[in-house]
Amino acid sequence: MMLFRIAAAGALALLAAACLLTPGRFDAALDVRRDGSFSYRYAGEMIFVSPGSAAAAAAAEEEPFKPEDQICTGAGGDDASDAAGDEARECTAEELAEKRKEYEDGRAERLAKKKQEGEIAKQMFGGMDPSDPKTMEEFARRLQGNAGWKSVRHKGNGVFDVQYELSGRLDHDFVFPVFPEVDMVIPFVKVGRLTGNRVKIVAPAFVQSADGGLKALGAAMQGQSGAAEAGLKKPEGTFTLTTDGEILTNNTREGPSRQGTGRTLEWTIGPLDTNRPEALLQL
Numbered sequence: 001m002m003l004f005r006i007a008a009a010g011a012l013a014l015l016a017a018a019c020l021l022t023p024g025r026f027d028a029a030l031d032v033r034r035d036g037s038f039s040y041r042y043a044g045e046m047i048f049v050s051p052g053s054a055a056a057a058a059a060a061e062e063e064p065f066k067p068e069d070q071i072c073t074g075a076g077g078d079d080a081s082d083a084a085g086d087e088a089r090e091c092t093a094e095e096l097a098e099k100r101k102e103y104e105d106g107r108a109e110r111l112a113k114k115k116q117e118g119e120i121a122k123q124m125f126g127g128m129d130p131s132d133p134k135t136m137e138e139f140a141r142r143l144q145g146n147a148g149w150k151s152v153r154h155k156g157n158g159v160f161d162v163q164y165e166l167s168g169r170l171d172h173d174f175v176f177p178v179f180p181e182v183d184m185v186i187p188f189v190k191v192g193r194l195t196g197n198r199v200k201i202v203a204p205a206f207v208q209s210a211d212g213g214l215k216a217l218g219a220a221m222q223g224q225s226g227a228a229e230a231g232l233k234k235p236e237g238t239f240t241l242t243t244d245g246e247i248l249t250n251n252t253r254e255g256p257s258r259q260g261t262g263r264t265l266e267w268t269i270g271p272l273d274t275n276r277p278e279a280l281l282q283l
Contacts, residue, residue: 021046021186022234023046023047023206023269024044025236025237026235027237027238028040028239029041030189030241030242031241032170032201032242032243032245032281036283037169038167038168038169039165039167039168040165041164042162042188043162044161045160047158047233048158065100065104067091067096070096072089072090072091072095074089136154136160137154140152146178149162150163170191170193170199173193175187175189176188187205188204188205189205189239190202198283199281199283200279201281202276203276204276205235206269207235207269207275207276208235208236208269208274236269238266238267238268239266239267240265240267241266242259242263242265244262245283247263247279247280247281248282249278249279250278250279251275251279
C-alpha cells in the first residue's frame with residue numbers, strides 16, 4: 001500500500017535531492033455529494049522537477065569556470081580587505097587565480113554530490129531514473145494501466161500530459177496522485193473524512209507560493225545549475241469544487257456561487273494567489 005511521507009524529514013529529503021512532482025498547466029475539478037459519493041478530474045501537465053529531468057544536461061557536464069561571473073568584495077589590498085565592507089568590485093588577477101583553483105579543486109566533490117542526488121531521486125521514485133526518456137515513457141505506460149488514468153503521455157524532459165477521472169465513495173480518504181512503486185508524494189489534492197460526517201479538502205500543490213514548497217525547491221535547484229532554474233515550471237490553472245452539501249469554511253476570494261441545487265467554489269492558481277485551496281464540507 002502507498003505510503004505518504006510528508007513529515008519534516010521527508011521534506012528535507014526532497015530539498016536535498018531537489019526533486020518534486022508538481023502540476024504545470026492544468027484544470028482540476030472535484031464534485032462531492034451529500035451521500036458521500038464523489039468524482040474527481042485532472043487534465044493537464046504533471047512534472048518531475050529534479051536534477052534528472054530539467055537539469056539533466058547540466059548535471060552530465062559542468063560549465064567551465066567563468067572569470068566574468070566572479071564577484072569580489074572589500075578593498076582588495078593585503079591590509080585593508082575589510083575597508084570597503086561588502087561592496088562588490090571586479091576581482092584582481094590573483095583573486096581570479098585563487099577562485100579558479102578552488103573551482104577546480106571542488107570538481108570531484110560536486111560530481112560526487114550530483115551522483116548522490118541522482119541516486120536519492122531514483123530511490124524516492126521507486127528506482128526510476130527521471131533523466132532516462134525510455135524509463136519515463138515506461139512509467140507513463142504503467143500508470144495508464146491504473147484506475148482513473150485515462151491518458152498519460154510523456155512529452156519529454158519529465159513533463160507528462162495527463163487525463164485523469166475517477167468516481168467513488170468517500171468511505172476512506174482520497175488522495176491524488178497515487179503512483180505505483182513510488183512511496184513519497186506531495187498530494188495535489190487530499191480529501192479526508194472527519195468526525196461528524198464532515199469532509200476536509202486541501203490542495204497542497206495547487207499554489208505558487210512557498211506554501212507549495214516551490215520557492216524553497218527553486219532555491220535548492222538554483223544552487224545546482226541554471227538549467228534547473230529554467231525547468232522550474234510553476235502550477236497554473238483552476239480548481240473547481242461543486243457540492244450539494246453545506247460549505248462550512250472555504251478560502252476562495254469570491255465565496256460559493258449557486259449552480260442548480262448545489263454550490264460551486266473556484267480557485268485560480270497563479271502568481272497573485274498565495275493560499276493553497278481549502279474547504280470544509282458537511283455531508
